[in-house]
Amino acid sequence: MNTVIKVSNLTAGYDTGPVIWGVSFEIPEGVVAGIVGPNGAGKSTLLKVMVGMLKPHSGTVLFWNKQYDEVYKRIAYVPQKEEVDWTFPATVYDVVMMGRWVHRRLWGRITKTDRELVKQALETVEMWDYRHRQISRLSGGQQQRVFFARALAQDPDLFLLDEPFAGVDMKTEEKLLELLKNQASQGKTVVVVHHNLFTASEHFQWLVLLNMHVVSAGPPDSVLTPENIERAYGGHLPVLARLSQRLSSLKEKPTR
Amino acid sequence: MIIDLPIHILIALAFIGWFSGLMGAILLVHHRVLIGDVLSHSVLAGSAFVFLIFMDASFPMLIAGAFASTILSAILIEFIRTNTPLKDDVILGIVLAFMFALGISFLAVAQRIPDVDKAILNTLLLGEVSAILPNEVPYMVIASVIGSLFIWGFYRGWFFTGFDSVFGYTQHLPVGIIRKILLIITASGILLTAYISGVVLAVGLLIAPALIGRYFSTRLHTTLLIAGFSGSALAVLGGFISASIEGLSTGPLIVFSAGLIGLLTIMFSPHYGIILHKLRYQIFKWTRGMENILRAGYKLLEQKGNMSYAFTIEELKQTCDDPPPSWTLLLKVLEWKGFVQKKGTRWTFTSAGLEKARHLTRLHRLLELYLSEIVKIAPERVHSYAESLEHIITPEVEKRLYELLRDKQYDPHKKPVPWNGSG
Numbered sequence: 210m211n212t213v214i215k216v217s218n219l220t221a222g223y224d225t226g227p228v229i230w231g232v233s234f235e236i237p238e239g240v241v242a243g244i245v246g247p248n249g250a251g252k253s254t255l256l257k258v259m260v261g262m263l264k265p266h267s268g269t270v271l272f273w274n275k276q277y278d279e280v281y282k283r284i285a286y287v288p289q290k291e292e293v294d295w296t297f298p299a300t301v302y303d304v305v306m307m308g309r310w311v312h313r314r315l316w317g318r319i320t321k322t323d324r325e326l327v328k329q330a331l332e333t334v335e336m337w338d339y340r341h342r343q344i345s346r347l348s349g350g351q352q353q354r355v356f357f358a359r360a361l362a363q364d365p366d367l368f369l370l371d372e373p374f375a376g377v378d379m380k381t382e383e384k385l386l387e388l389l390k391n392q393a394s395q396g397k398t399v400v401v402v403h404h405n406l407f408t409a410s411e412h413f414q415w416l417v418l419l420n421m422h423v424v425s426a427g428p429p430d431s432v433l434t435p436e437n438i439e440r441a442y443g444g445h446l447p448v449l450a451r452l453s454q455r456l457s458s459l460k461e462k463p464t465r
Numbered sequence: 466m467i468i469d470l471p472i473h474i475l476i477a478l479a480f481i482g483w484f485s486g487l488m489g490a491i492l493l494v495h496h497r498v499l500i501g502d503v504l505s506h507s508v509l510a511g512s513a514f515v516f517l518i519f520m521d522a523s524f525p526m527l528i529a530g531a532f533a534s535t536i537l538s539a540i541l542i543e544f545i546r547t548n549t550p551l552k553d554d555v556i557l558g559i560v561l562a563f564m565f566a567l568g569i570s571f572l573a574v575a576q577r578i579p580d581v582d583k584a585i586l587n588t589l590l591l592g593e594v595s596a597i598l599p600n601e602v603p604y605m606v607i608a609s610v611i612g613s614l615f616i617w618g619f620y621r622g623w624f625f626t627g628f629d630s631v632f633g634y635t636q637h638l639p640v641g642i643i644r645k646i647l648l649i650i651t652a653s654g655i656l657l658t659a660y661i662s663g664v665v666l667a668v669g670l671l672i673a674p675a676l677i678g679r680y681f682s683t684r685l686h687t688t689l690l691i692a693g694f695s696g697s698a699l700a701v702l703g704g705f706i707s708a709s710i711e712g713l714s715t716g717p718l719i720v721f722s723a724g725l726i727g728l729l730t731i732m733f734s735p736h737y738g739i740i741l742h743k744l745r746y747q748i749f750k751w752t753r754g755m756e757n758i759l760r761a762g763y764k765l766l767e768q769k770g771n772m773s774y775a776f777t778i779e780e781l782k783q784t785c786d787d788p789p790p791s792w793t794l795l796l797k798v799l800e801w802k803g804f805v806q807k808k809g810t811r812w813t814f815t816s817a818g819l820e821k822a823r824h825l826t827r828l829h830r831l832l833e834l835y836l837s838e839i840v841k842i843a844p845e846r847v848h849s850y851a852e853s854l855e856h857i858i859t860p861e862v863e864k865r866l867y868e869l870l871r872d873k874q875y876d877p878h879k880k881p882v883p884w885n886g887s888g
Contacts, residue, residue, distance in 0.1 A: 260634075260635040261634075261635065261637075262631070262634055262635065278637070281635065281636060281637055282636070284635075286631070286632060286635040286636075288629065288631045288632060292629070292631055293628055293629040293631075293632075294496075294627060294628055294629075297494055297624070297627050297628040297685075298494060298679060298682065298683060298684055298685050298687075298688045299624065299628060299683075299684060299685060300683060300684055303624070303684060303685070304628070307621075307624055307625075307628075307629070307632065310621050310624075311636045311638075314638070315618075315619065315621050315622055315638070316618070316621075343683040359632075
């Protein structure tokens with residue numbers, strides 16, 4: 210398998226000091242990967258460094274063996290819903306078209322292909338009927354789908370999603386996950402920052418368990434061992450007990 | 466009444482009003498309208514300072530001075546913002562108070578200087594369009610056009626600065642630069658606005674058209690267009706009013722009419738207007754009341770076992786769990802709509818009324834069934850839920866309910882579901 214993301218010895222943080230220390234891991238092509246860890250583990254910091262919003266103190270992040278600056282158009286970043294202003298006067302269609310503006314920049318002409326891609330993206334997330342809807346009048350799950358449609362319209366090879374399942378209902382979560390898996394099966398790579406350890410083993414084919422250091426990275430089975438979880442979550446017993454229960458019940462099922 | 470408003474002033478008002486509207490709309494969607502207020506209050510300091518130094522109150526000199534001070538204010542705001550943990554309201558408050566106090570002080574000093582024409586400095590405070598000279602108008606028009614072109618030119622940019630800057634940063638769009646351009650457009654544009662409406666009230670001419678644009682549209686380009694046109698119209702309107710009343714400054718009149726129309730917009734706009742919102746609520750309350758009367762009547766007829774029974778209001782009152790706002794009035798409306806007929810002190814259903822009542826009862830009982838059998842809510846509690854839901858069910862949901870529950874004959878309280886005419 211080809212490596213899409215290679216993070217080597219990354220230390221990064223803010224003026225007050227590093228948040229993540231000497232982080233190294235790889236993510237292969239064509240998987241839905243989860244970056245999982247407790248609150249304050251540095252997940253968001255890691256993602257910010259990856260997309261070039263924050264300069265690392267040391268270490269490197271490479272995508273397809275290249276710097277982010279060379280390949281950013283192939284990478285679609287989906288921010289947390291709370292980070293944007295949903296009162297902005299725009300329709301669903303306008304927001305998804307932003308995915309095309311990435312390629313056309315500020316003044317390039319919008320072509321028929323662009324419009325076609327926007328339409329396809331909206332149809333994929335089943336939001337085409339809502340295209341004229343003002344974005345402030347969407348539910349949380351719909352907002353998340355519109356965001357994902359924007360990423361699709363960008364036509365990238367790698368998706369980076371920051372907590373896409375936060376504040377959406379179970380059904381939307383499943384639906385979104387299906388969309389992500391679909392992309393992965395087409396050879397695209399999907400990386401999701403996720404806080405819920407319990408659903409992580411079911412959602413992702415590749416896991417990065419983070420708590421300021423990388424505790425472990427790889428397929429869920431090899432990552433979610435009791436020792437690793439104890440190292441990441443600091444031996445939080447109730448968490449451990451519930452998770453090991455969950456894991457043992459999972460192991461009885463045949464692995465996909 | 467002949468209003469004496471020279472054509473060059475009309476042109477200036479129309480163009481500056483248009484540009485002010487666009488500028489206000491862009492600031493509004495960035496939640497930064499107050500920065501326009503701070504920058505306009507800074508105008509005076511620069512203009513008066515230049516006058517004190519050069520003893521020259523010509524248009525280009527004053528504009529140059531004003532521009533220097535708005536830019537200074539903008540830099541000051543950004544400097545404090547990036548270097549202190551202070552919040553925006555504090556920063557804007559400090560800079561506004563400081564720059565305006567400075568301006569007023571310079572103005573006071575300037576007043577004491579004899580023998581130089583400085584009347585124009587006073588007009589800056591509250592705005593006076595009759596002070597606009599024909600040879601100044603071309604500059605104003607050109608500046609407005611350039612400013613508007615900048616705002617339209619960065620159309621996509623505003624999405625990345627106003628809606629989702631993180632996405633813009635990750636895709637290497639010049640978000641920071643576009644933000645600075647917004648500040649520069651405001652710092653230079655506000656000079657024109659302040660020139661016609663006065664430095665104190667300029668923000669009014671930004672905010673009112675922007676509100677109109679925002680309230681009447683859901684997309685950025687329509688917001689901009691509506692804001693631009695209303696800015697134009699409001700400025701011209703204010704100009705006419707002030708020209709028709711002797712001795713009134715233009716600025717307050719422009720801003721007063723703009724503010725008035727802005728307030729009306731908040732009250733009456735179709736999507737978010739307060740009045741229509743309240744009206745819709747009242748209409749809903751009355752419709753709901755009528756539906757409840759019909760259903761109570763149906764229940765009564767069922768109890769009497771006689772579908773053509775003539776009932777009194779008293780009997781209805783005893784059957785109804787959710788009393789309407791007014792019995793007599795709503796029965797009158799129902800009569801007018803042809804659902805009930807009055808016979809002395811008693812009422813009967815017409816065939817249309819009976820059909821409507823049967824339909825409402827069917828819906829209510831199916832909802833109770835749905836809530837108790839599928840949502841698994843205890844039967845004794847489903848009635849009140851169904852009571853509120855039945856008024857907001859769409860035909861599509863209703864159809865689904867019918868399909869889902871088509872073989873049910875009785876509701877959870879063992880009352881028959883009136884599927885057909887036999888009741």
